[in-house]
Amino acid sequence: MADQLTLAFDTSAAHCAAALLLGDTILASRVEEMQKGQAERLMPLLEEVLAEAGRTWRDLDRIGVGIGPGNFTGIRISVSAARGLALSLGIPAIGVSALEAMAFTPAQQGQTLAVLDARQGNLYAQTFAKDGQALDAPALCASDDIPADAPRGTLQVVGHEAPTLAARLGAQAVITSGGDIVEAIARIAANREADGIRPAPLYLRPADAAPPKDPAPVIL
Numbered sequence: 001m002a003d004q005l006t007l008a009f010d011t012s013a014a015h016c017a018a019a020l021l022l023g024d025t026i027l028a029s030r031v032e033e034m035q036k037g038q039a040e041r042l043m044p045l046l047e048e049v050l051a052e053a054g055r056t057w058r059d060l061d062r063i064g065v066g067i068g069p070g071n072f073t074g075i076r077i078s079v080s081a082a083r084g085l086a087l088s089l090g091i092p093a094i095g096v097s098a099l100e101a102m103a104f105t106p107a108q109q110g111q112t113l114a115v116l117d118a119r120q121g122n123l124y125a126q127t128f129a130k131d132g133q134a135l136d137a138p139a140l141c142a143s144d145d146i147p148a149d150a151p152r153g154t155l156q157v158v159g160h161e162a163p164t165l166a167a168r169l170g171a172q173a174v175i176t177s178g179g180d181i182v183e184a185i186a187r188i189a190a191n192r193e194a195d196g197i198r199p200a201p202l203y204l205r206p207a208d209a210a211p212p213k214d215p216a217p218v219i220l
Contacts, residue, residue, distance in 0.1 A: 005059055008186035009046060009081070010066030010178075011038040011074040012098050013116075017066075017182035018042075018049045021190055027053035031178040039077050060091055064189025066182070067095040068202040069116060069124045069138065075201045083198050094189035095199030099138050101184040102158045103128035105176045110154025111135065113146075113171070117160040124204055140204040 009018040016038045019029040028049045032041065050056060065082035068075040079095070086093035099114040103126070116124040118140055125146060126138040146165065155171035166173035 004061045004190060005055065006062050006064055006186050006190040007046065007050070007060050008064035008066075008096075008182055008189055009042065009078055010098070010101075010182050010185055011042060011078045012066045012068045012070030013074065013178065014071070015178045016041045016045055017178045018045050019179075019183045019186045020049050020053050020055065021183070021186040022053075024187075026183055026186070027055070029179055029183055031182065033178070038074055042077060042081055057085075057089060060085075060089060062091050062189060062194065063089075063093040064185045065093060065095055065199050066098055066101065066185050067199050068098060069118070069140075069204045070098055072201075072203065075203070079199050079201050086198070092194035092196070093199050094192050094194065095202075096185045096188045096192075097126075097138060097202050098181060099124060099126040099159075100128070100132070100134070101181045101188065102176055104132055104184040104188055105158065105174075105180040110156065112156045112158060112174075113165070113169075115146075115157065115159035115162065115165060118205060122205075123160060138202065138204060 006021045014035050015031055015033050017031040020027045030045060030049055063082050063086050065078050067079060082093040098116060102114040103112040110130055112128045114126050118124050121143055122140055123143050125141055127135045129135055155169060156174050157166040157171050158174040158176055162173040
């Protein structure tokens with residue numbers, strides 16, 4: 001809707017990012033690079049974005065939130081904040097994956113392969129059609145495995161080491177920033193039907209931290 005106000009944010013990577021969208025117009029957008037501290041910075045950042053546009057929490061019509069894949073702690077921070085805001089404000093919260101947001105940003109001429117660094121030589125990857133529809137499920141794979149099944153022709157590659165992957169695939173590399181991604185989250189969330197389902201983290205790998213070996217204490 002032309003007058004719908006959507007606040008989107010993302011902390012699934014090494015940043016704290018937010019964007020405020022009214023209809024098709026971005027009113028304010030902020031990205032702060034940080035390795036840690038997103039939990040303390042997110043809410044003040046959101047208030048600053050709202051204040052920059054002269055809006056308040058009660059003006060919002062919906063929330064858009066990045067659900068990953070990415071940093072486990074960062075994903076939990078954003079998803080928990082989105083759920084809490086949606087509940088307190090009585091508005092829907094829409095989860096958008098980082099891969100979908102990355103694929104939304106280029107001026108697509110064909111299929112788009114969105115790629116995120118999953119560390120240890122692995123990647124999160126997903127392929128999208130020209131209209132933004134997913135052609136496969138998001139997956140965790142080794143970097144060397146991507147060329148085997150990747151589409152050819154007018155393929156675009158966006159994300160981690162896009163130029164290198166594009167060269168291997170005979171594709172075109174597209175470079176995006178954290179600001180592009182959070183603004184795409186806002187636009188996707190604004191146009192997606194609210195189904196009443198709360199946003200949930202998109203985890204494609206187990207946590208790096210191992211569970212404790214000792215049994216948990218009994219709570220009386």
